[in-house]
Amino acid sequence: MADREKEHNPGIPVVAEKVKVEAPPGEERPAPVPTTYEVPIGPIHPALKEPIRLTFKIEGERIRGVEVRTGFAHRGIELMGTKRNLIQVLYLSERICGICSISHPIAFTLAVEQAAGIEVPARAQYIRVIFSELERIHSHLLWAGVAAHELGFDTLLHLTWKVREKVLDILEELSGNRIDYAIPIFGGVRRDITPEQYPKVGEMIRYYRGLSDELMDAFLRDPSVEARTRGVGVLEPQEAEALCAVGPTARASGLRKDVRQDRPYLVYGDYAVKAITPEDYGLKPLGDVYDKTVVRLLEVGQSLDLIERCLEDMPPGPITSFPKIPALLAHLKKAAGEGLGWHEAPRGEVIHYIRLEGGLDEPSVWKVKAPTYSNLMSWKPMFEDQEIADIPIIAASIDPCICCMDRVHVVREGGEAWVTKEELLKLSWEKTRRLTR
Amino acid sequence: MILKTLISQLLARPATNRFPAKYMPKSVTHFLTNVQAGKAKIVPPVPVPPKFRGKIAYNREKCIGCQLCIRVCPAQVIQFLPEVKKIRMHVARCTFCAQCVDACPVDALDVSPDFLIADTNRSSKALTVE
Ligand code: SF4
Ligand code: SF4
Numbered sequence: 139m140a141d142r143e144k145e146h147n148p149g150i151p152v153v154a155e156k157v158k159v160e161a162p163p164g165e166e167r168p169a170p171v172p173t174t175y176e177v178p179i180g181p182i183h184p185a186l187k188e189p190i191r192l193t194f195k196i197e198g199e200r201i202r203g204v205e206v207r208t209g210f211a212h213r214g215i216e217l218m219g220t221k222r223n224l225i226q227v228l229y230l231s232e233r234i235c236g237i238c239s240i241s242h243p244i245a246f247t248l249a250v251e252q253a254a255g256i257e258v259p260a261r262a263q264y265i266r267v268i269f270s271e272l273e274r275i276h277s278h279l280l281w282a283g284v285a286a287h288e289l290g291f292d293t294l295l296h297l298t299w300k301v302r303e304k305v306l307d308i309l310e311e312l313s314g315n316r317i318d319y320a321i322p323i324f325g326g327v328r329r330d331i332t333p334e335q336y337p338k339v340g341e342m343i344r345y346y347r348g349l350s351d352e353l354m355d356a357f358l359r360d361p362s363v364e365a366r367t368r369g370v371g372v373l374e375p376q377e378a379e380a381l382c383a384v385g386p387t388a389r390a391s392g393l394r395k396d397v398r399q400d401r402p403y404l405v406y407g408d409y410a411v412k413a414i415t416p417e418d419y420g421l422k423p424l425g426d427v428y429d430k431t432v433v434r435l436l437e438v439g440q441s442l443d444l445i446e447r448c449l450e451d452m453p454p455g456p457i458t459s460f461p462k463i464p465a466l467l468a469h470l471k472k473a474a475g476e477g478l479g480w481h482e483a484p485r486g487e488v489i490h491y492i493r494l495e496g497g498l499d500e501p502s503v504w505k506v507k508a509p510t511y512s513n514l515m516s517w518k519p520m521f522e523d524q525e526i527a528d529i530p531i532i533a534a535s536i537d538p539c540i541c542c543m544d545r546v547h548v549v550r551e552g553g554e555a556w557v558t559k560e561e562l563l564k565l566s567w568e569k570t571r572r573l574t575r
Numbered sequence: 576m577i578l579k580t581l582i583s584q585l586l587a588r589p590a591t592n593r594f595p596a597k598y599m600p601k602s603v604t605h606f607l608t609n610v611q612a613g614k615a616k617i618v619p620p621v622p623v624p625p626k627f628r629g630k631i632a633y634n635r636e637k638c639i640g641c642q643l644c645i646r647v648c649p650a651q652v653i654q655f656l657p658e659v660k661k662i663r664m665h666v667a668r669c670t671f672c673a674q675c676v677d678a679c680p681v682d683a684l685d686v687s688p689d690f691l692i693a694d695t696n697r698s699s700k701a702l703t704v705e
């Protein structure tokens with residue numbers, strides 16, 4: 139069969155792996171020979187937006203296993219960070235991810251503020267929360283559009299992205315940029331939200347509230363979307379927990395897990411944010427793609443509520459504790475110690491770790507953990523026994539961001555190399571020892 | 576909702592701005608030369624909000640050559656000219672974070688709404704601010 143396939147499609151590399159099955163004694167016709175194929179997808183492939191290699195073991199139309207190979211988008215950002223001063227690293231952290239371009243700087247500033255003992259004024263904390271919720275809205279709508287596209291429903295993609303323009307306009311109005319807002323700075327934020335801008339944000343909130351029923355209809359009560367997403371890419375709660383899934387991926391499986399709820403930071407504690415699961419929509423969580431859509435769409439509503447309440451409660455006052463940059467640079471240079479900052483990004487938990495040595499402009503260690511890193515493992519159970527046609531939507535369902543996550547690429551003697559589990563463990567020990575020395 | 580939007584979209588203007596011309600010109604360079612000669616008109620770009628972060632504007636007179644902007648710039652855009660104690664910016668590298676604007680002690684730098692700065696030559700006149 140493999141040879142025939144090769145004859146027809148000489149360009150597609152198909153690796154056949156025949157499994158010999160002995161015919162049971164007494165039967166005349168031998169049992170059909172089960173054959174699995176390996177189909178590599180990526181690192182460059184039209185179905186993928188970012189470089190990653192997925193090698194599927196396929197039997198007929200069914201996926202029997204998947205192997206994930208990462209490292210194609212490794213940019214060495216952590217090392218670059220240790221060669222620049224902290225203000226420069228802040229903008230580097232923003233460019234870890236274009237979509238989470240406030241989540242990484244917030245986690246990073248929180249880490250540095252902890253290490254350097256910097257206080258953040260109340261108003262700045264509210265502004266940071268407002269920006270991160272605006273980002274959540276735009277990221278979830280972006281995901282919804284991408285999901286529709288992966289289902290082959292491009293009309294819905296264009297509709298969702300048209301709707302998404304509104305929040306991007308607000309972000310541009312408030313920050314001056316559609317993405318990469320450059321808002322947080324150590325000790326506060328760089329731009330205030332002025333009284334003239336309040337009504338514009340209020341209008342955006344009303345716009346999305348007015349559309350919420352229609353969007354829910356288009357995504358959750360559409361028979362064709364439901365047919366393609368129900369029971370597809372299931373992640374059981376036990377598996378989600380065992381594989382340390384985070385963000386909407388974990389919440390869709392029914393785990394009430396959200397950094398804003400579990401370890402509140404900034405002003406999230408005042409609002410008692412509750413992690414959203416499909417139960418809030420009256421569904422028993424299955425952890426399939428449909429549930430992930432439910433969670434993300436409900437979170438858009440939750441973000442709207444949070445923005446509204448923050449705008450009401452925001453006290454007047456300064457927006458930064460270091461209005462003068464030279465003073466900030468001098469303070470950061472003196473600071474010594476380590477800090478850990480975390481944030482619930484649209485895709486899940488982001489963690490930044492920083493270590494500062496007194497007297498140096500640069501941090502000596504900078505460690506980043508992006509949400510996709512935690513969620514990648516959950517692909518394995520999700521792909522199990524699914525159909526080839528569902529690969530794009532299952533891969534997209536964790537909202538992967540490959541370039542955020544690629545932290546390691548091993549090159550040895552000029553060529554690529556594999557690292558065994560034992561070697562990896564040893565490397566990890568060595569690195570931990572270096573960090574905690 | 577989808578059908579309703581689809582039908583209304585058939586009659587409405589396109590959601591996106593048809594920039595720089597309503598229909599794709601055969602040759603963009605030719606079209607732009609015509610625009611400069613006043614023979615053709617471009618469709619104006621979408622308006623930008625106040626305090627939009629575009630190309631950085633530099634006021635050479637005000638600059639005191641303190642090099643603070645160079646210290647905070649994450650993209651190494653800014654070159655110091657030691658003879659005159661002024662700066663030169665290579666805008667092609669700029670990330671438009673406006674941190675230099677915040678850092679400048681004498682407000683010699685500011686954001687401008689100018690974003691039509693794409694060029695094939697990264698050291699062209701439009702991309703070098705001094
Ligand atoms: S805007 Fe940012 S990247 Fe551009 S010159 Fe200023 S500091 Fe450098
Ligand atoms: S910070 Fe301002 S004054 Fe100092 S060198 Fe830069 S532009 Fe000139």
